[in-house]
Amino acid sequence: MPSPAPVVAFFDVDETLVAMKSPFALLRHRLREQGDLDGSAYRAKVEPILGFAAQGGEPAEVSAMFYRALAGVAWSELLSQGRAWYAELRGQGVPFIEATLRQLRHHQRQGHFTVAVSGAWPASLSPMAEDLGVDQVLCTEPEVDEAGLLTGRIARAMFGPAKGAAVRTVLAAQGAVAGQCFAYADDPSDLDMLRLVGRPTIVGNHPVLAAVAAEHGWRVLPNALVPGTERIPV
Secondary structure, three states: OOOOOOOEEEEOOEOOOEOOOHHHHHHHHHHHHOOOOOOHHHHHHHHHHHHHHHOOOOHHHHHHHHHHOOOOOEHHHHHHHHHHHHHHHHHHOOOEEHHHHHHHHHHHHOOOEEEEEEOOOHHHHHHHHHHHOOOEEEEOEEEEOOOOEEEEEEEEOOOOHHHHHHHHHHHHHHOOOHHHOEEEEOOHHHHHHHOOOOEEEEEOOOHHHHHHHHHHOOEEEOOOEOOOOOOOOO
């Protein structure tokens, strides 16, 4: 008998698997290590970005503003700081979303191929994915120049339709049947990903996704945190 097709489980990360916007959390850590003890330098950088987001800016455009604010920073430095940040956070308690983390562990026990598909960057995602044992990370990648510095531009954005394209690529590479695969996400911008699999799951209570879930009979998980942890605000 032929071997059964592999099963893939796709996870959005920020606000789906962990209760924070991880690039912002890492930026706050970086600036604090540089002496920003009162958070004023952090607020000066992020308030214009958050204001734009509050006015309805698309996630990809918000992300582009974030990277422009970091132009000239060494990428290797950010990767190193990401590991230090996550190690510190691990000691304090990572605010994982309990139901999603439970699903990740279930898929891993079943031998399913797990993929993080995120608009965040490798600096915050890589140490988290390694800690969780996620098989593959597909995320937004900043553009880096020949000197290893961020240019302020994005080499690859992972939002909306790009997530759908990434899912298709993984399904083809794994030889998986989409109808047998899973996806977990919290935001309407993730619908391109959710609609491509046979077993989509909404995390949290976004009204748009709640309506889609009710219409199509999708599963909905609560976004309560692992006990003893707290959400990291932007």
